[in-house]
Amino acid sequence: LEAVDFAGNSEGARTNINNWVEKQTQGKIKDLLAQGDVNGLTKLVLVNAIYFKGDWDKKFKKRATRKHKFRINKNDTKPVKMMHQELNLPLAYIPEANCSIVDLPYKGKDLSMLIFLPNDMRTLEQQLTYENFVEWTRPDMMRMTEVQLGLPRFKMTETYDMENVLMSMGMVDAFDMARSNFSGMSPGNNLSLSKVVHKAFVKVNEEGTEAAAATAAVATNCCMPMPPPRFIADHPFLFFIRHNASKSILFAGRYCSPE
Structure with a gap:
């Protein structure tokens, strides 16, 4: 005070x-x-x-990052720097939300970035509640899978x-x-x-993630069939940085368009 x-x-x-x-x-x-x-x-x-800064458990190789088209909507695209790597990750497909989910751990695995990649963002956001989030990301709902992962390098404020x-x-x-x-x-x-x-x-790059948030208040007077092994985030997605032991969401965001 x-x-x-x-x-x-x-x-x-x-x-x-x-x-x-x-x-x-x-x-x-x-x-x-x-x-x-x-x-x-x-x-x-x-x-x-x-404030949070975390390195990926397995970093992306910068030489694997290359230009890729990011679909903003059905008709328009913008170029992004897409990071690529192949690794074993927890993966799930949620049929009612028509959405794939991947759990990308940070070093030490106390924290993860959960990426929700829907075929239709509106459907996902209609289905997404805290209860569904917890259910969809339960360890027994996700299966370790060799994934070809593509994730844009991005920064947002x-x-x-x-x-x-x-x-x-x-x-x-x-x-x-x-x-x-x-x-x-x-x-x-x-x-x-x-x-x-x-x-x-x-900020998300090959090394990991840097994130910060501040708030001021002013007073006056179950998995269905396995998804394909490619998880390429080349269209709008949601991301959540989670403390795994407590299941607390530290940061959440929506990536819809490159800068």
Whole structure:
């Protein structure tokens, strides 16, 4: 907990918060809070930051990376640098989602990147719940298979305003001054959330993955038939970085188009 002067120097406070986030994420998340996100009426800013850098358990050889067409939709493609290697990986095919899943471990195998490669993204997203995610990625649902793997080299940075998302999930009272209750952190009854900002960075290359995320909240007054052995992520896919022992999802994203 750190005291800052929002009333007298809101811009200085914003810079201080952004510098802290940048340091915690090894320089990957810059300017989490934009100009105007805090002002003289701001009472409290809650900031969360996470940083991850992991090497693949078996790294891709750079000489195997080559240009490949990435299908954005049925009609359009863009070039990507596609990394290639052949290795034994847990693989599953989920017929109801028309989707193949591969588990690509990081060094030490405590963490993995799970890649969901659907034939139709809309079908997958309609079927994908947390319960289905857990079911589809159970060890006994996946079979060790010699896979010809192709994965784009990519980097993405995204910023999201989360207020509407959180309210749609039922977190309504926190944004309403009349109903909010932050008594656990403030003795007064005059705090409510006005803004929640989330920013994420993910970089995937032959060595491994680098990822960071930060969030700030501002208050004011079973397998079917075996899939083919080729798993080439040359069209939109979902990815999840998971801590395997706890099954916790640390990062999640959708890759739909090269930069």
